[in-house]
Amino acid sequence: MAKPRSAPVLDRELADLPPAVRWRQWMGRVEAVIFASPQPVGREDLAKLVGEGANLDLLIDDIRAELVDRPYDLVAVAGRWQHRTRPAFAGAIRASELTAAPRPELTPLEATVLLAIGYFQPVTRGELSKMFGREVSRDLIANLRSDGFVGTGPRSPQPGAPYTYVTTPGFLEHFGFQTLRDLPDLEMLEDAGLLSKARLLAEDLQAVPGEGEGEDDAVEEAEDISVFGGAFDD
Known part of the structure; x- marks a missing residue:
């Protein structure tokens, strides 16, 4: 019988990297996981990606600052984080008819x-x-x-x-x-x-x-x- 595959060990601290590079790596991890998730990602899950001394709120702030000119943003929903397109582009998205999962129609x-x-x-x-x-x-x-x-x-x-x-x-x-x-x-x-x-x-x-x-x-x-x-x- 095959043994269940264990989760890969992640070097959270990245202690061998200079502080600036380490911060960029943490930012990349956080954004990548949020981007890949079909559901909003909570603080507890994001904390598993970064070192003990990392401030998640500041990491999120820095990610959002880099997205300021992009058509999407990192937004807080129900205490979790998710990528969302900006309202200004809603018309283009609707016209494209490419939305993956239409929300339930409410009367x-x-x-x-x-x-x-x-x-x-x-x-x-x-x-x-x-x-x-x-x-x-x-x-x-x-x-x-x-x-x-x-x-x-x-x-x-x-x-x-x-x-x-x-x-x-x-x-x-x-x-x-x-x-x-x-x-x-x-x-x-x-x-x-x-x-x-x-x-x-x-x-x-x-x-x-x-x-x-x-x-x-x-x-x-x-x-x-x-x-x-x-x-x-x-």
């Missing part, structure tokens, strides 16, 4: 519900329905879960202990957010009349009928919320 309603989950998480489906003044269906939540944008949070202390929903790192990665603080301004939602935090917190708000029912006409008002159709565009 305007799905995009807005996803925003609401991002702002108010952990939040129940009933609370989302109250915010929108209509039922947010199980099917809609299931679509967001299958796309990797939403996960299950803790049970709510409300009667019946309904599930809550939270956004995932995949949500941040997909839309290029470093943290939830990068979400569009909440006032956009309230000014457009799409949801109201005050309404959600109103004590006399009645539960939306049909909480457990399937979706009936949840996407028929797409035109009314089309303002968010481009909320996550490049």
Whole structure:
């Protein structure tokens, strides 16, 4: 039986190199691994490539400085690093039709519900329905879960202990957010009349009928919320 191949031993310290050359080597390693990875790369993985005394933040800063005139950049997404093309070239990329993996298509309603989950998480489906003044269906939540944008949070202390929903790192990665603080301004939602935090917190708000029912006409008002159709565009 063949023995499993062991990982190659990497000289992280490069102690035999002059400091300037050593730094350039570390920069090259970090950029190469990020470039080769189909997913954003975390700090823990990058730390395995460089010496104990290397400052990853400064290495990233130096890499980004060299990319300033390039059509792509090294960006932080969900606490990890990934190469991303610059927004100015989005039109050319779309025209080329060469994008490797098109992102899931979200309806305007799905995009807005996803925003609401991002702002108010952990939040129940009933609370989302109250915010929108209509039922947010199980099917809609299931679509967001299958796309990797939403996960299950803790049970709510409300009667019946309904599930809550939270956004995932995949949500941040997909839309290029470093943290939830990068979400569009909440006032956009309230000014457009799409949801109201005050309404959600109103004590006399009645539960939306049909909480457990399937979706009936949840996407028929797409035109009314089309303002968010481009909320996550490049």
